[in-house]
Amino acid sequence: MATGRTHRPATRSRGIPEATVARLPLYLRALTALSERSVPTVSSEELAAAAGVNSAKLRKDFSYLGSYGTRGVGYDVEYLVYQISRELGLTQDWPVVIVGIGNLGAALANYGGFASRGFRVAALIDADPAMAGKPVAGIPVQHTDELESIITGNGVSIGVIATPAGAAQQVCDRLVAAGVTSILNFAPTVLNVPDGVDVRKVDLSIELQILAFHEQRKAGEEAAAAAAVPAAARKRAAAPAAGASGSGSAPASASADQGPDGDVPAVMPA
Amino acid sequence: MATGRTHRPATRSRGIPEATVARLPLYLRALTALSERSVPTVSSEELAAAAGVNSAKLRKDFSYLGSYGTRGVGYDVEYLVYQISRELGLTQDWPVVIVGIGNLGAALANYGGFASRGFRVAALIDADPAMAGKPVAGIPVQHTDELESIITGNGVSIGVIATPAGAAQQVCDRLVAAGVTSILNFAPTVLNVPDGVDVRKVDLSIELQILAFHEQRKAGEEAAAAAAVPAAARKRAAAPAAGASGSGSAPASASADQGPDGDVPAVMPA
DNA sequence: CCATCTTTGTGCACGCGTTCACAAAGACAT
DNA sequence: ATGTCTTTGTGAACGCGTGCACAAAGATGG
Numbered sequence: 001m002a003t004g005r006t007h008r009p010a011t012r013s014r015g016i017p018e019a020t021v022a023r024l025p026l027y028l029r030a031l032t033a034l035s036e037r038s039v040p041t042v043s044s045e046e047l048a049a050a051a052g053v054n055s056a057k058l059r060k061d062f063s064y065l066g067s068y069g070t071r072g073v074g075y076d077v078e079y080l081v082y083q084i085s086r087e088l089g090l091t092q093d094w095p096v097v098i099v100g101i102g103n104l105g106a107a108l109a110n111y112g113g114f115a116s117r118g119f120r121v122a123a124l125i126d127a128d129p130a131m132a133g134k135p136v137a138g139i140p141v142q143h144t145d146e147l148e149s150i151i152t153g154n155g156v157s158i159g160v161i162a163t164p165a166g167a168a169q170q171v172c173d174r175l176v177a178a179g180v181t182s183i184l185n186f187a188p189t190v191l192n193v194p195d196g197v198d199v200r201k202v203d204l205s206i207e208l209q210i211l212a213f214h215e216q217r218k219a220g221e222e223a224a225a226a227a228a229v230p231a232a233a234r235k236r237a238a239a240p241a242a243g244a245s246g247s248g249s250a251p252a253s254a255s256a257d258q259g260p261d262g263d264v265p266a267v268m269p270a
Numbered sequence: 271m272a273t274g275r276t277h278r279p280a281t282r283s284r285g286i287p288e289a290t291v292a293r294l295p296l297y298l299r300a301l302t303a304l305s306e307r308s309v310p311t312v313s314s315e316e317l318a319a320a321a322g323v324n325s326a327k328l329r330k331d332f333s334y335l336g337s338y339g340t341r342g343v344g345y346d347v348e349y350l351v352y353q354i355s356r357e358l359g360l361t362q363d364w365p366v367v368i369v370g371i372g373n374l375g376a377a378l379a380n381y382g383g384f385a386s387r388g389f390r391v392a393a394l395i396d397a398d399p400a401m402a403g404k405p406v407a408g409i410p411v412q413h414t415d416e417l418e419s420i421i422t423g424n425g426v427s428i429g430v431i432a433t434p435a436g437a438a439q440q441v442c443d444r445l446v447a448a449g450v451t452s453i454l455n456f457a458p459t460v461l462n463v464p465d466g467v468d469v470r471k472v473d474l475s476i477e478l479q480i481l482a483f484h485e486q487r488k489a490g491e492e493a494a495a496a497a498a499v500p501a502a503a504r505k506r507a508a509a510p511a512a513g514a515s516g517s518g519s520a521p522a523s524a525s526a527d528q529g530p531d532g533d534v535p536a537v538m539p540a
Numbered sequence: 541c542c543a544t545c546t547t548t549g550t551g552c553a554c555g556c557g558t559t560c561a562c563a564a565a566g567a568c569a570t
Numbered sequence: 571a572t573g574t575c576t577t578t579g580t581g582a583a584c585g586c587g588t589g590c591a592c593a594a595a596g597a598t599g600g
Binding site for chain 2: 586587588589590591594595596597599
């Protein structure tokens with residue numbers, strides 16, 4: 001997974017727990033696959049396996065939506081697809097704008113999953129005048145100057161930020177001022193938004209660092225296990241030097257080995 | 271925020287809560303920015319504001335790492351940068367492979383944040399023979415046939431999957447069999463992995479759906495408020511039709527308005 | 541050397557989310 | 571119609587994460 005939310009989503013929406021909401025898309029995807037295979041019904045056990053969750057959790061999640069199952073049989077696939085789609089608001093059209101058409105922004109614009117499920121790319125926006133008019137994924141890029149008119153003119157309420165970190169907050173402010181109330185942020189920055197605006201962030205760098213943490217821990221345990229059984233069959237492990245006990249010495253001079261940058265995002269709008 | 275983990279990361283790593291681990295990269299980013307501005311020390315209050323979290327939470331997080339602060343003063347920036355980097359395993363080099371060089375894969379390869387912080391793109395892999403040899407971000411793409419030799423030859427333990435959903439599980443299996451123990455998955459699929467392998471997923475489609483849910487709820491509340499005060503100043507809201515009470519009628523025929531696809535990812539390896 | 545002031549580190553309570561385990565509900569066979 | 575068998579829906583317990591509030595620690599000034 002990627003990240004977490006900022007500024008909790010106001011009140012406890014309609015009594016549906018946030019954790020449940022986050023899993024609904026997962027169920028929906030699994031159900032859609034079943035639907036395409038014309039499977040009429042599915043048990044909580046089967047569906048849970050397909051979605052990669054616990055069956056009890058799945059049943060409890062569904063119980064928040066209502067009693068849509070039939071005991072002894074399971075859930076009607078088509079019916080459940082409809083109910084979840086409706087609950088998630090996928091039965092209506094959601095125009096979306098993408099700001100920052102660099103490598104990542106262009107990849108997002110080409111993303112097939114965007115068009116499906118009710119999301120429609122209403123416009124692509126970039127600060128680089130040279131980009132203006134150039135079509136990306138069949139949609140002409142528009143200049144940042146038009147941001148406000150695009151938002152209000154199309155009734156856009158969801159914005160995607162794929163700009164460099166430095167421009168993200170400014171873009172965010174303009175989006176919010178123009179009426180956007182939900183933002184998906186790909187820039188490696190913490191966005192400050194007023195109450196009532198939801199922000200979700202996707203941060204590649206953070207995900208990798210979390211993986212690195214666990215990876216290091218595994219290597220450390222492996223080394224510890226190897227230490228216990230002297231000449232064990234070791235695989236790789238360059239120089240974990242994990243043996244160093246808890247505290248140990250600590251050089252006050254650090255950050256000398258990592259790049260000088262400051263988490264530049266995957267885009268290049270200017 | 272993007273997604274969540276699959277198969278919890280084994281044991282409770284060294285006593286550091288998972289939630290804390292997920293925030294360490296955030297702190298590190300804020301600290302790095304302070305370091306570049308040559309700020310010597312920072313209080314929990316200031317740093318918490320920069321990272322967008324509660325100061326008490328931040329102090330508790332740091333307490334898991336040890337007592338690195340000075341009461342009445344705050345935390346030494348450089349020292350903390352070093353400690354967190356070390357804890358996250360960022361003081362060593364992590365070779366990474368990216369599998370699936372489509373739009374998204376190419377964008378990831380060009381991502382600056384990769385190279386910094388100890389992550390190094392060791393290889394780009396794609397199933398399309400026509401891609402073989404073509405340089406992307408200065409690195410020649412290699413064919414899937416070489417996957418195993420690349421993994422073992424470079425001692426890669428972290429893999430990034432940016433293939434279409436259909437190919438993800440197969441690629442995942444091969445990565446794991448070759449020795450990869452951490453996977454960052456961009457394909458919209460649930461990956462099944464053996465114990466000991468960490469998987470984190472980044473799913474654009476899920477994030478958007480979660481935003482849509484909250485967006486719809488806001489529109490519903492707005493409509494409810496507007497209903498209470500008859501002719502209120504309504505902004506947009508196309509046809510939320512939120513009024514429909516709880517249960518209400520439920521058409522058994524659904525999924526007629528959304529695209530026929532099944533969440534195609536942003537790549538095109540073949 | 542003592543007093544004051546700032547800021548950390550943490551004990552404690554609360555709430556959310558997860559999981560177990562089981563009773564109730566309904567399908568299906570006889 | 572009755573019994574059996576499957577599967578849902580949920581009550582209850584547990585554990586993790588969060589935030590409050592404060593005591594302890596140390597800097598700073600007199």
